[in-house]
Each structure stands twice: as structure tokens, then as C-alpha cells.
């Protein structure tokens with residue numbers, strides 16, 4: 001029920017990672033990376049499927065050597081979501097995974113080495129129609145740039161990126177996206193802002209090695225939030241020392257907060273206080289867990305009393321306002337029914353699922369009418 005996002009996105013050139021468009025007017029994609037051993041095909045496939053279930057648009061897999069490249073080929077055959085192979089140092093791995101059906105190559109032309117090797121990778125990417133991500137990272141800047149700048153700086157990150165971009169430019173290859181990641185929020189934000197004015201290619205945003213679930217979420221939200229508010233960013237990866245599924249959830253929550261993407265339920269809940277007429281925190285946690293499978297966008301407010309309940313309910317698809325002896329449920333902003341505290345979560349879940357089905361049906365009818 002909320003208005004569209006007021007953010008005006010930087011218009012970038014569009015590329016495709018498998019069937020996922022990145023850049024241009026495509027929705028900002030959310031990606032993560034497996035942390036299983038790539039040689040363990042079953043475990044890696046299992047984790048990719050979990051990520052896909054959580055809504056991942058793209059998944060990256062580390063391919064450190066030729067054995068991992070062979071495993072990558074088997075993994076690729078068993079999953080649907082587009083896969084990016086993360087490759088360093090050995091250009092032959094890039095050539096191999098290109099043959100095995102990779103959807104994007106993440107390389108650092110700087111550590112792939114000689115010009116002829118980069119040329120071989122680019123020509124394989126061109127031949128197979130695969131884009132490249134140039135992934136610059138403050139922790140692995142080229143030695144000469146470290147020497148020139150003394151320490152990683154935004155200018156050093158951008159110079160490194162532009163060096164790689166010029167490399168691809170000389171080879172007349174434009175199907176790429178770029179990241180300039182740093183664990184320091186100020187550095188990453190300044191580097192991305194600068195880079196965004198220099199190139200037309202899509203930008204992959206990330207605050208690298210952001211931290212654990214809570215601290216990394218906060219750091220990433222601040223860094224990526226500033227950039228996204230500027231309209232910068234075409235695909236995001238939240239780096240957390242946590243289950244990669246959490247990265248996907250946090251990524252979508254960020255985009256939902258800025259109304260850049262709608263997926264699943266957007267909850268509005270009060271922090272609760274002594275005025276609450278039902279246990280807001282427990283109700284909220286249970287609903288969030290039970291309704292994780294819902295992909296249809298829906299706004300739901302869960303508010304403990306009449307101070308803010310009716311106001312919030314007017315802006316949501318379903319709104320619960322705590323009351324005594326019963327709580328009031330609003331549907332589409334209008335009072336609809338009363339729910340008692342016993343079975344509150346069960347009853348509310350049912351109402352939400354009914355509304356989801358109704359929305360899905362409306363969408364199906366609209367599609368049917370338009371064909």
C-alpha cells in the first residue's frame with residue numbers, strides 16, 4: 001500500500017547474469033556466496049538451493065583450482081539460479097568454467113597476470129556470452145598502488161578499478177560490472193560515488209568483511225543504504241560472518257526499507273511497552289518465522305495498542321491493533337474483525353495467508369486479462 005520509492009536510480013548499461021538482468025531498469029538483484037567446500041558438490045548444491053529458496057537472484061561460488069572447476073560444472077547442472085565463479089590468479093580456471101556453463105566470471109584482471117591471459121579470458125567470455133565482474137577489494141590492492149597511496153584509499157580503489165576497466169576497454173569488452181569494496185564504510189561509499197560518475201556499467205555493491213550477523217548488518221545497511229539512497233547500485237551482496245541465507249534476508253530487508261524492491265511481507269511493528277494488549281515481540285517473531293515462505297509483497301502492521309495502531313493499520317494491507325477485551329484487525333485500512341489473545345498468531349497467520357492468496361489471484365487475473 002506504500003507509495004513507490006522516491007529514489008532516482010543511476011541509469012547504467014544493462015548486462016545479463018544468466019537470465020537475471022543487472023543494471024538499467026532491472027530490479028536491484030540480491031546475491032550471496034556459498035561457504036561450503038566447492039569440491040563437496042552435494043553440500044554446495046544444498047546451500048545454493050537454500051539460498052534460492054530465500055530469494056537469491058544470483059549465487060557466487062569460489063573456484064580456487066581445476067578440481068573445483070570440475071565440481072563447479074557438476075553443481076551448475078543441478079541448480080537453476082545463475083552462478084558466478086569467483087576466480088583468482090589462474091586464468092585457465094576461468095576458461096574451463098566458461099566451457100562448463102558459468103553465468104558470470106568474477107576476476108581481478110590485476111591478479112590474472114599478463115595481457116595475453118586477460119585477453120584469453122575476455123575472448124572466452126565473449127564467445128560464451130558471459131559477463132565479467134571486476135572485483136576490486138581494499139585488502140588486495142596491487143602493490144604499486146599500495147606504494148603510491150601508502151594505504152588503501154577511495155582514490156586507490158578507483159584507480160585500480162579504472163585500470164582494469166581500461167584493460168577491458170582496450171579489448172572492446174563492455175559486458176561487465178564493477179565492485180570497489182572496503183570494510184570501512186567511508187572508504188567504500190566514497191569509492192563507489194566516484195566510480196559511479198566515471199563509468200556506465202552496473203555497480204555491484206558491498207561492504208566487504210562487514211562483520212557478524214548484527215554488526216555486519218548495521219555496517220552494511222549504513223554503507224549500502226547511503227549509496228542506494230543516492231541511486232547507486234544495481235546488485236548487492238551483504239557480507240556477513242553468518243549463514244549466507246541471512247545475507248539474502250538482510251539484502252532484501254534493505255531494499256524493502258528503501259522501497260526499491262518488494263518481496264514477501266513488510267512488517268511494521270511497535271517495540272511494545274506497558275500499554276500493549278498482547279505480547280507484541282513474541283507475536284512478531286512467530287509471524288516472521290512462520291511466513292518466511294511468502295514471496296508476494298504485503299504490508300502488515302503489528303501494533304500493541306490504539307496509540308499508533310489505527311494510524312499504521314490505515315497504511316497497510318493487514319493491521320493488528322491491540323485492544324481489550326479483543327484486538328482489532330484492519331484489512332485494507334478498514335476495521336474488519338476482532339481477535340482474542342488465545343490463538344492470536346494462528347488466527348493472524350490465517351488472515352495474512354488468505355490476503356496473500358487474494359493478491360496472487362488478482363495478479364493472475366490481471367495477467368490473464370493482459371494476454
Ligand code: SF4
Nearest residue numbers: 270272273276304305
Ligand atoms: S503503540 Fe502502544 S504498545 Fe506499542 S509502543 Fe506505542 S504505546 Fe506502547
